[in-house]
Amino acid sequence: MPNERIVGIDLGTTNSLVAYMEGDRPVVIPGEDGLNLVPSVVALDENGQIVVGSAARKYLMETPERAVYSVKRLMGRGVEDVQVELRLFPFRLADDLAAGEVLRIKLGDKTFTPPEISAFILRQLKRNAERYFAAPVTKAVITVPAYFNDAQRQATKDAGRIAGLEVLRLVNEPTAASLAYGLDKKNAETVAVYDLGGGTFDISILKLHEGIFEVIATNGDTHLGGDDVDNLLITIALHDIQGDLAVDVRRNAEIVQAIRKAVIDAKIALSSDEKTSLDVELPGGKRYQREITRAQFEQLIQPVIDRTIGPVRQAMKDAGLTPKQINEAVLVGGSTRIPRVRQLVQELFERTPHSGLNPDEVVALGAAIQAHILAGGSEATKEMLLLDVTPLSLGIESLGGGVVKIIHRNSTIPASATEHFTTGVEGQTNVAVHVVQGERELASDCRSLARFDLKGIPPMPAGLPRIEVKFLIDANGILHVSARELRSGKEAEIQVQPSYGLTDEQVENMILDSFDNAEEDFRRRQVIEARNEAETMLTALEKGRKNPAWPQLSSQERSNIGKFETALRAVVKADDYQAIRTAIDVLNQGTMHLAELMMESAVGTALKGQNMDTADVGEGPESPHPIAQAEIER
């Protein structure tokens, strides 16, 4: 048995989950609210505290400027790539963003990068797991869309680090799902995983063979999912409202959120019902009401779900397979609950798709299995091994802006390539290398990953230095580069400038920040708790004064209580935890006798037929202040 608990995390666009392997079975770890899904919503409350999950949804509805959802869409992306997102989603970017800087999003009066916001979600999942195990959790496997590029993967890994998690592996979501499905499979077969989630679409074709899960081809769209269906319906609703009711609510963030909630509810209802209705209250007492049938809905969303066809065909072509050669098509992701989506998958693969496991949970369950394998595994996972691929080709910009591909898409990872470079000018000591990812012919059409400066080349005539650069894509799908000048044998220095990522130093600072904040959070929570305790005590004391036990106290006792009360009232509004604590303890001591007298009278009452439980309050060593009992007694 592995001695270290490694959890599996599905960091989703809409919902996130944490799971782990309990014996031979992966299970999802519920949150404090008892629910398995943690909505991927983060908000900043009035006290400057971060709120995550269901609790943050309230802010999304009431104070949308303090909340953010679907932040996964912004991971590893530059400001110029997210223009479409900015039009469709209520992301508020920081006003002072410099060119080339990592995006920062406003939450109230603060700004955070997408990895930081994802880290808040991860920290919540970490806490949920720690509460469940009653032990610290520091290691995790996190899933990412298979079609995520290097920058998006790196951003996810950074988020883990910021949240205080060592990310042992990034696993592709459809591959993780296949692990969960294939746990009991021993036969060789070819499986297609169709994963349509909240914001991403992946298609992966796998070959299962004696426990080896070999991905043959993968494709997808990292900006296609349930969100797009919602946005389409929101746009239609806003258009309707403007046309029929002559109200323009597009700038009203709260109304837009109310419409968003209504269309999501309608979308979900239409997976089982033939028709449903939208009903949203608008400013000025007007209402937006509309009935929508499933047929209308399906017609509306057809263009969105048709966008999955191209990637599916390409993956099949890359795998060199026809639909007949696929043994099973598996559905993953909440959006595959839409009947029209299922029908499309059925048409594409010419068979009824398989959806035995909960499509919301299957990725997290697979991540838990992978975590278990990494930790050393057990009898249940002994034979299991994932062989995944890189979804996008890696290339180098050549003279004239073309791309020389050095690692092709669908290559099994880890994968490497070695390239040789030289100088073009006499005595040149630097060579610039531009690495890109993508399938297009021109570097400007591909995703820029990084620019490297090979420095410290010994001055030589042009063309003589021979610099060997090794590119290695690791099992997480993340690129590593190393270089050597062969003639001098000198390790060439590489300065990596990720095109869309945080530097190591920035990540370090964010980790520190979150630690500082954790302490600050703790201190603040302590003050708030002490203050609440003091308020409860003061209220109870007021009631105690009216209790028949009060006159039984000596005048000295009563005067002391009055003095201690004043002392507590003096510090209760201050931010000083120690002062409040001391004043509480002093008053606690001073009212001990009063509490005892009240207890006796309460016991007397109880004997006359009242509930003993009520009288019991305050007796145990862990009990609140004895005087609190008076409040309960009434």
Add this chain to the structure above:
Amino acid sequence: MALTEHKKPEQPDSGILVVNQSRPTKVNCWSCGAMRAAHFCQECGKVQPPTPVDYFTFFGLPFRLNLEPEKLEGEFYALSRHLHPDINAINSDREQQWSLEKSSQLNDAYRTLKDPITRTEYLLRLQGVQLEEQSKAATEEARRTGKIKKQVVPPDLLEQVFELNMQLEEMRMNKKMGEPDRTLERELQDSRKQLQDKYNGLLQELQAAWNQWDGLIDRAEQGGSVLEEDRIAVRDTMVDVLNRRSYLSNLLRDIDEVLES
């Protein structure tokens, strides 16, 4: 800053690579000291430090071009079970690094050898032939001078290619105007079929060259002598077949693009 592709220096045209001088070496396991450790220790299972070897040697194979795909796949899976980073995730940093390098070597080797064409190209590269470099250099030269990249049209295709290019151009125009010409489409499909037959014929030629090559390897393995001119003759045949194949494959791709658009 100028960035130029470095041309590999001419390798001496010697015949040494015909002889398989590279059986997997047996070394002591760094961890338990047992012998029989090439990629991983047979005794304790620990991954061993990476060594720079060619892809055939990595799999313990002779430099033969005919190989059984199922056997190669089986070997790939078996080695993956020892070398993959997932298997070594909780081992020391050093072992994790070795595992990363060795499994990337394994994957690169398997990817190259499992495909018949890349396998042949790789072997030719080991023989000092610079297939990609020739093509890359031509592309760079074309960019620099602004001329269209010269492709050597195989003589037997000259006439057909000339006509085909005209048809493709016409078809593109038709499609752009939204007036597909059914007759032209049928003609293109016919041409495609003819070219596909030629392509398949080339694969047979390649197979024949493979057999010749493997014959030389077998002779060398059994201690026989291999004439330098025999080796060069087979090698050059393969280069020629691959060049024609690449030309045909581009042509087929162009036709498919036009037909599918």
